[in-house]
Amino acid sequence: MLSAEINQSTLRGGQRLSSRDISRVLREIADVLRLKRSLMISIAFVNERTMRRLNREYRGKDRVTDVLSFTLLDPRSAVAGQPVGELLLCYPQARRQAAELDHSVRDELLFLIVHGVLHLFGYDHEKPAEAKRMFLLQTRALKRLKIDPRI
Numbered sequence: 001m002l003s004a005e006i007n008q009s010t011l012r013g014g015q016r017l018s019s020r021d022i023s024r025v026l027r028e029i030a031d032v033l034r035l036k037r038s039l040m041i042s043i044a045f046v047n048e049r050t051m052r053r054l055n056r057e058y059r060g061k062d063r064v065t066d067v068l069s070f071t072l073l074d075p076r077s078a079v080a081g082q083p084v085g086e087l088l089l090c091y092p093q094a095r096r097q098a099a100e101l102d103h104s105v106r107d108e109l110l111f112l113i114v115h116g117v118l119h120l121f122g123y124d125h126e127k128p129a130e131a132k133r134m135f136l137l138q139t140r141a142l143k144r145l146k147i148d149p150r151i
Helices: 017-031 049-058 091-101 103-120 128-144
Strands: 002-007 040-044 065-069 083-089
Touching: 002 017, 017 040, 017 103, 017 128, 040 103, 049 065, 049 083, 049 091, 083 091, 083 103, 091 103, 103 128
Parallel strands: 002 040, 040 083
Antiparallel strands: 065 083
16 A cells, blocks of 8 residues: 655646545555555655756756655665655646647646656666566556556
8 A cells, every 4th residue: 555645735726636546546556566565655746946956956957857756765664654755746847748748737647656656666767677677567557547658
């Protein structure tokens, strides 16, 4: 089981994800990851300025990005209920990407949560072998959510 503390205070009503959508995406990714205990993550939306600063500070990339993942504890050794990490999402960037790829902002945000959670759990896509493992799990979760994995 995976639960989240969510901060959508920077978003207006129609931009916010429903608690039902968030619960569903967390349930599916927890199932794909075969989590045996309840773990917690934090999800927050930040503006472009904050996202650019954090991306520059932590990744050395001076540009806005869609999602950043910060692992607090190794999920394999975390005690049930402990927060294992934080996802930061940039709504304006997600909106642009959704428009470019001609799908909904909702699907883009759910995709980014799946992608970000995989990063929290140690998956990466820098090397081909790592990318293959990560994208296999990502595709599995997205198909369960009925979201096109080609996003």
